[in-house]
Amino acid sequence: MKVVSIVGARPQFVKLAPIAAAMREAGHRHHIVHTGQHYDAALSDVFFSGLSIPDPDTHLGVGSGSHGAQTGGVLAALDPVLERERPDWVLVYGDTNSTLAGALSAVKQHLPVAHLEAGLRSFNRRMPEEHNRVLTDHAADLLLAPTAEALRHLAHEGLEDRAVLAGDVMVDICLSIGERVRAEGRPPAGLPDGIDPGAPYLLATLHRAENTDDPARLTALADALADLPLPVALLAHPRLLARAEEHGVKLARGAVRVGEPLPYAGMVAAVLGAHGVVTDSGGLQKEAYLLGRPCTTLRPETEWPETLTGGWNALVPRPWEHGAAAWADLAARPAPRAARGTPYGDGQAAARTVRLLEEHQVTEVPR
Numbered sequence: 001m002k003v004v005s006i007v008g009a010r011p012q013f014v015k016l017a018p019i020a021a022a023m024r025e026a027g028h029r030h031h032i033v034h035t036g037q038h039y040d041a042a043l044s045d046v047f048f049s050g051l052s053i054p055d056p057d058t059h060l061g062v063g064s065g066s067h068g069a070q071t072g073g074v075l076a077a078l079d080p081v082l083e084r085e086r087p088d089w090v091l092v093y094g095d096t097n098s099t100l101a102g103a104l105s106a107v108k109q110h111l112p113v114a115h116l117e118a119g120l121r122s123f124n125r126r127m128p129e130e131h132n133r134v135l136t137d138h139a140a141d142l143l144l145a146p147t148a149e150a151l152r153h154l155a156h157e158g159l160e161d162r163a164v165l166a167g168d169v170m171v172d173i174c175l176s177i178g179e180r181v182r183a184e185g186r187p188p189a190g191l192p193d194g195i196d197p198g199a200p201y202l203l204a205t206l207h208r209a210e211n212t213d214d215p216a217r218l219t220a221l222a223d224a225l226a227d228l229p230l231p232v233a234l235l236a237h238p239r240l241l242a243r244a245e246e247h248g249v250k251l252a253r254g255a256v257r258v259g260e261p262l263p264y265a266g267m268v269a270a271v272l273g274a275h276g277v278v279t280d281s282g283g284l285q286k287e288a289y290l291l292g293r294p295c296t297t298l299r300p301e302t303e304w305p306e307t308l309t310g311g312w313n314a315l316v317p318r319p320w321e322h323g324a325a326a327w328a329d330l331a332a333r334p335a336p337r338a339a340r341g342t343p344y345g346d347g348q349a350a351a352r353t354v355r356l357l358e359e360h361q362v363t364e365v366p367r
């Protein structure tokens with residue numbers, strides 16, 4: 001079996017790592033296409049080297065741009081690559097512009113498409129990721145759902161015939177790296193200057209367009225982080241830095257210390273070392289849950305509602321409405337006592353995904 005994986009942004013490299021290993025293990029041919037959506041070393045190269053992912057076979061070098069320019073750029077650049085490779089499966093990951101472009105290029109060429117992390121929904125039609133995931137699910141031939149909830153969403157949209165429960169490949173990588181980090185027993189490295197890794201701190205990230213692109217909202221969120229009662233290690237995505245600079249919003253003030261994004265193992269260590277997490281990232285909400293740290297999510301909804309059970313995750317879209325003391329108590333709350341289930345699977349999702357691709361392989365896609 002020959003599979004082309006299409007990735008372009010940081011969370012996709014994390015998901016690619018266990019898939020690439022399972023593909024190698026099963027002896028399949030695996031061609032990796034990097035679209036170039038993320039190009040900074042801290043968002044791209046360190047994931048390939050740190051997670052032992054083979055170098056991409058093809059690099060499209062598309063870079064940043066408006067949604068249309070970026071999605072269109074990937075689409076145009078992919079056509080000749082897929083035409084040349086003609087794989088048994090085109091595998092697209094998650095919900096970025098690279099995901100949608102990959103799915104479109106493949107269906108137009110009558111190549112079977114599988115969508116890893118299918119069926120997630122925020123039901124917020126203003127999010128670019130929601131457009132990407134809904135459109136990709138409806139275009140793809142095999143929908144690899146990470147959770148039972150995602151499978152229900154797909155059934156609700158009439159897609160159950162194409163959907164299977166594969167489990168979440170992020171569990172595979174998060175648990176294995178988490179074990180390694182715990183065994184090494186070293187304090188987290190690479191935290192912002194001014195954060196003592198041995199003392200309680202909150203780990204924060206903020207990068208979603210809904211939070212960074214409106215100056216009033218970004219200012220209010222920066223104020224809320226600055227007011228927290230523990231030091232805040234804010235690992236800043238380039239988008240956050242660019243928007244803060246553009247709108248004249250100072251991030252490093254009050255409790256907040258600003259640092260750079262971390263490689264994956266560094267991020268896992270930083271979560272394990274933290275008192276709690278404050279974020280708008282989907283992946284980090286789940287990593288906090290898997291690693292047993294309370295998470296506060298700066299959004300009105302989550303694609304990972306399982307993390308909300310037992311108070312492990314809390315949705316706080318407007319921290320300022322809670323009053324300073326209640327917001328501080330919420331974000332710096334201790335880890336709940338409630339047991340965490342295993343809604344994301346058993347850490348064997350990548351091997352299962354490869355088996356599902358084998359089982360559902362077809363020679364001709366009817367269209």
Ligand code: UD1
Nearest residue numbers: 009010011037038039040043064096097128129238239242
């Ligand atoms: C993208 C995904 C988002 C995912 C996130 C993970 C879409 C619509 N969004 O958002 O779902 O959670 O990746 O990080 O696909 N930039 C750099 N260097 C880079 C990449 C980006 O400086 O290597 C800056 C540029 O100013 C760019 C901005 O970040 O314009 C936004 O990058 P983009 O890839 O468009 O979206 P993300 O915000 O990273």
